[in-house]
Amino acid sequence: MKRDSRLSITLHALLHMAERKTITSEELAACLSTNPVVVRRTMAGLREAGLVRSEKGHGGGWSLACDLATVSLADVHAALGEPAFFAIGNRTESPGCLVEQAVNAAMDGALREAELLLLQRLGTISLADLSRDFQQRMALGRQKTKEQNHVG
Amino acid sequence: MKRDSRLSITLHALLHMAERKTITSEELAACLSTNPVVVRRTMAGLREAGLVRSEKGHGGGWSLACDLATVSLADVHAALGEPAFFAIGNRTESPGCLVEQAVNAAMDGALREAELLLLQRLGTISLADLSRDFQQRMALGRQKTKEQNHVG
DNA sequence: AATCACGTAACATATTGAGTTACATGAAAC
DNA sequence: GTTTCATGTAACTCAATATGTTACGTGATT
Numbered sequence: 071m072k073r074d075s076r077l078s079i080t081l082h083a084l085l086h087m088a089e090r091k092t093i094t095s096e097e098l099a100a101c102l103s104t105n106p107v108v109v110r111r112t113m114a115g116l117r118e119a120g121l122v123r124s125e126k127g128h129g130g131g132w133s134l135a136c137d138l139a140t141v142s143l144a145d146v147h148a149a150l151g152e153p154a155f156f157a158i159g160n161r162t163e164s165p166g167c168l169v170e171q172a173v174n175a176a177m178d179g180a181l182r183e184a185e186l187l188l189l190q191r192l193g194t195i196s197l198a199d200l201s202r203d204f205q206q207r208m209a210l211g212r213q214k215t216k217e218q219n220h221v222g
Numbered sequence: 223m224k225r226d227s228r229l230s231i232t233l234h235a236l237l238h239m240a241e242r243k244t245i246t247s248e249e250l251a252a253c254l255s256t257n258p259v260v261v262r263r264t265m266a267g268l269r270e271a272g273l274v275r276s277e278k279g280h281g282g283g284w285s286l287a288c289d290l291a292t293v294s295l296a297d298v299h300a301a302l303g304e305p306a307f308f309a310i311g312n313r314t315e316s317p318g319c320l321v322e323q324a325v326n327a328a329m330d331g332a333l334r335e336a337e338l339l340l341l342q343r344l345g346t347i348s349l350a351d352l353s354r355d356f357q358q359r360m361a362l363g364r365q366k367t368k369e370q371n372h373v374g
Numbered sequence: 375a376a377t378c379a380c381g382t383a384a385c386a387t388a389t390t391g392a393g394t395t396a397c398a399t400g401a402a403a404c
Numbered sequence: 405g406t407t408t409c410a411t412g413t414a415a416c417t418c419a420a421t422a423t424g425t426t427a428c429g430t431g432a433t434t
């Protein structure tokens with residue numbers, strides 16, 4: 071596995087859900103170029119956290135159960151079970167070797183600071199912010215197409 | 223694989239090397255609770271970067287080829303080939319989907335900031351700093367032992 | 375010549391995210 | 405009530421990769 075993209079997948083799914091009242095796992099999987107089971111599995115945590123709802127049967131599927139403005143990317147990360155941010159880490163957690171203790175202390179300090187900053191950044195970005203960014207990209211795309219049409 | 227601990231291993235090895243003129247892969251492996259081949263493989267990058275030397279044959283082994291005060295943890299990370307810091311990332315690097323573009327932009331921004339901070343932190347810590355920390359831990363350990371002896 | 379130690383290839387192992395198949399459950403439509 | 409649709413979940417496979425291990429080649433010292 072290269073990288074854990076569950077947060078990326080989930081955000082992508084949430085924004086697509088924001089564009090429609092309900093959407094099925096199959097449709098989402100098509101949007102995300104993945105598998106419906108992956109969608110259900112990944113979103114299970116969001117359902118438990120109350121961010122989304124899921125309905126079985128005819129007309130079922132996924133729908134938002136939260137206000138986009140009040141949910142941050144950090145909240146989504148938490149709902150996913152707080153997957154590890156870092157690929158690097160210490161070899162031993164509580165080593166007897168004093169050398170390793172010194173190494174661990176330095177590494178832990180730097181990693182902790184970076185993690186705090188990352189969490190803080192993710193905490194300040196709401197799903198509504200992402201949605202707004204998407205809408206802007208849409209508008210820009212339309213504008214570009216229009217210009218092209220004028221040129222043609 | 224749980225986590226990439228090459229940086230941790232390497233720093234551990236470097237500090238042990240700082241305590242002795244030369245040390246063999248086998249001895250280092252014993253210190254680090256790993257395998258001599260892992261030591262050689264991991265340190266290959268450091269040798270190419272000129273941070274350490276290695277000598278074959280009788281009396282051979284590893285020795286430092288740098289001033290601990292002028293080498294930062296970031297330098298060591300670079301010598302290792304800059305292994306990825308983060309376990310999380312985007313699903314697709316250049317997606318056509320505008321939703322995913324918006325998601326990627328936000329994620330990239332946050333990750334980039336965290337990475338810059340991490341690199342900056344690692345850049346300000348020198349091997350000499352780590353060595354000093356180790357020496358302090360040694361001194362503290364001796365002091366404690368002494369006190370215990372007095373009590374006993 | 376023997377021994378020691380690194381250099382490296384090749385293969386095994388373990389972990390984990392992702393993909394896939396299969397089947398059960400439940401809700402709506404007919 | 406039966407069919408159809410959609411989720412829930414277990415179980416399996418696949419892929420990537422750090423680490424562990426074995427084996428053998430190379431070069432330096434004794």
